[in-house]
Amino acid sequence: MASSFSEIIEEARLSARALLDFGEHLFNPTVRLGVTGLSRAGKTVFITALIHGLTKGGRFPVFEAFNSGRIARAELAPQPDDAVPRFDYENHLRTLIEERRWPDSTVDISELRLAIDYQRHNGADRRLTLDIVDYPGEWLLDLPLLNKSFEQWSAESLARSREAPRAHLAAAWHKQLAILNAQGKEDEQATLASARLFTDYLAACRDERFAMSLLPPGRFLMPGSLKGSPALTFAPLDVPVNASAPEGSLWAMMVRRYEAYKDVVVRPFFRDHFARLDRQIVLIDALAAFNSGPEALHDLEVALAGILDCFRVGRSTFLSTLFRPRIDRILFAATKADHLHHLSHDRLEAVLRRAVVGAVARAEATGAEIDVVALAAVRATREAMVAHGRNKLPSITGTPAPGESAGCEIFDGTTEVATFPGDLPDDPEALFDGAGFRGLSSTSPDKSDFRFLRFRPPPLERDGGGEPALPHIRLDRALQFLIGDRLQ
Numbered sequence: 001m002a003s004s005f006s007e008i009i010e011e012a013r014l015s016a017r018a019l020l021d022f023g024e025h026l027f028n029p030t031v032r033l034g035v036t037g038l039s040r041a042g043k044t045v046f047i048t049a050l051i052h053g054l055t056k057g058g059r060f061p062v063f064e065a066f067n068s069g070r071i072a073r074a075e076l077a078p079q080p081d082d083a084v085p086r087f088d089y090e091n092h093l094r095t096l097i098e099e100r101r102w103p104d105s106t107v108d109i110s111e112l113r114l115a116i117d118y119q120r121h122n123g124a125d126r127r128l129t130l131d132i133v134d135y136p137g138e139w140l141l142d143l144p145l146l147n148k149s150f151e152q153w154s155a156e157s158l159a160r161s162r163e164a165p166r167a168h169l170a171a172a173w174h175k176q177l178a179i180l181n182a183q184g185k186e187d188e189q190a191t192l193a194s195a196r197l198f199t200d201y202l203a204a205c206r207d208e209r210f211a212m213s214l215l216p217p218g219r220f221l222m223p224g225s226l227k228g229s230p231a232l233t234f235a236p237l238d239v240p241v242n243a244s245a246p247e248g249s250l251w252a253m254m255v256r257r258y259e260a261y262k263d264v265v266v267r268p269f270f271r272d273h274f275a276r277l278d279r280q281i282v283l284i285d286a287l288a289a290f291n292s293g294p295e296a297l298h299d300l301e302v303a304l305a306g307i308l309d310c311f312r313v314g315r316s317t318f319l320s321t322l323f324r325p326r327i328d329r330i331l332f333a334a335t336k337a338d339h340l341h342h343l344s345h346d347r348l349e350a351v352l353r354r355a356v357v358g359a360v361a362r363a364e365a366t367g368a369e370i371d372v373v374a375l376a377a378v379r380a381t382r383e384a385m386v387a388h389g390r391n392k393l394p395s396i397t398g399t400p401a402p403g404e405s406a407g408c409e410i411f412d413g414t415t416e417v418a419t420f421p422g423d424l425p426d427d428p429e430a431l432f433d434g435a436g437f438r439g440l441s442s443t444s445p446d447k448s449d450f451r452f453l454r455f456r457p458p459p460l461e462r463d464g465g466g467e468p469a470l471p472h473i474r475l476d477r478a479l480q481f482l483i484g485d486r487l488q
Ligand SMILES: Nc1nc2c(ncn2[C@@H]2O[C@H](COP(=O)(O)OP(=O)(O)O)[C@@H](O)[C@H]2O)c(=O)[nH]1
Pocket: 037, 038, 039, 040, 041, 042, 043, 044, 045, 046, 102, 103, 104, 105, 106, 335, 336, 337, 338, 339, 375, 376, 377, 378, 379, 380, 454, 455
């Protein structure tokens, strides 16, 4: 009863918001573009490069409205939502260009508004408002919790934690779980210990060696202001899926907190942010998954399916017919493609396509258009053929960040080197089945089949007479897909 009542309120609020947004769209055409991806996927760099390119004359041959000169100007406008932090564009850009460092990592949501003045194909002058919303992919992976009971979530989390390589990382938590009495009296200390061990396990899974993606609840690893609150102090229990918790039990306490997490964290995110997006780009650090190995790639695949389910969840189950999430284009982008020679870019796209194929089929049924691209928002490398014995290998050259190492060499951040990062296999299957492709989770760095160095951002490119621009790979293709049709 309580839950259906809160859902009615939720729906009423959502539809009020939808009407408000709709009214604004009528007078002032607006696209709300969500930029998401797991932590370190490249969101901050992507948004910074996109804004810099649009406002400062980037090189975007494939972005038709821009390349044909129909865009008269694009400029920053005051951020629309009072309660959301502004995306710190100027600072990020300064770090990137003047210091040639990558921007510091961010873990919260932020927004920025761009006003684009353009000429329609028929000659009329128009303005498109582009709201860019940067939010953690971890929050997105929480949305499926809305449709799951505590018992279902527990069963899924436990099953996952019993598979390799997670089982090993979950050992300490499993040990504690085994002696926990779910039916027993509620117990704050046991709950605290359980939540801590469970969080440690999630953190270990995220480590570079394992690079797991699917680690809900998202706020356990990025608690922000909720750190230590009851809504973040719970953990899965080994309880039957179809039973319900005895009153006053430890189990009942976990259920209460799990539901609080949904109320305090997940629903507000859905209502205030996710449900208002028109377009979505999901950034994926697929190279980090290759770096780790097939288990990480498999985990990524499941996470991507989870993400795509969110778009479906939003459409059909959670809400009334009055309100419908309107995301009608979703782009999956493998980031940091500049770590590979361009001969491998198509292969990177193929791997990503392979990873989302099942999920895409499902999401297409919702009417959203979906595409896949391998890109580098900021291209930190150039390409070279480097002699290796009697062969020449397609390599990349760049300045490794200070402290990066290869073999026994440690780089100081000033010397340029050419490296051969490894080839992606012709057939994506090889990466998924683990035959013939080894990563960090099963071998040492010098023996793994793919290993990448972190390079420093490049200097601005000053060729071509126009304003100096940041080099990129296929950023224009992403723009064309995401907003090209709104600038016709
Ligand atoms: N070479 C290269 N590295 C990138 C690129 N984008 C992101 N990175 C790297 O990935 C890290 C995380 O990027 P960031 O945008 O902060 O990720 P976020 O957590 O998703 O916002 C950066 O510090 C860079 O080291 C890119 O286009 N090229």
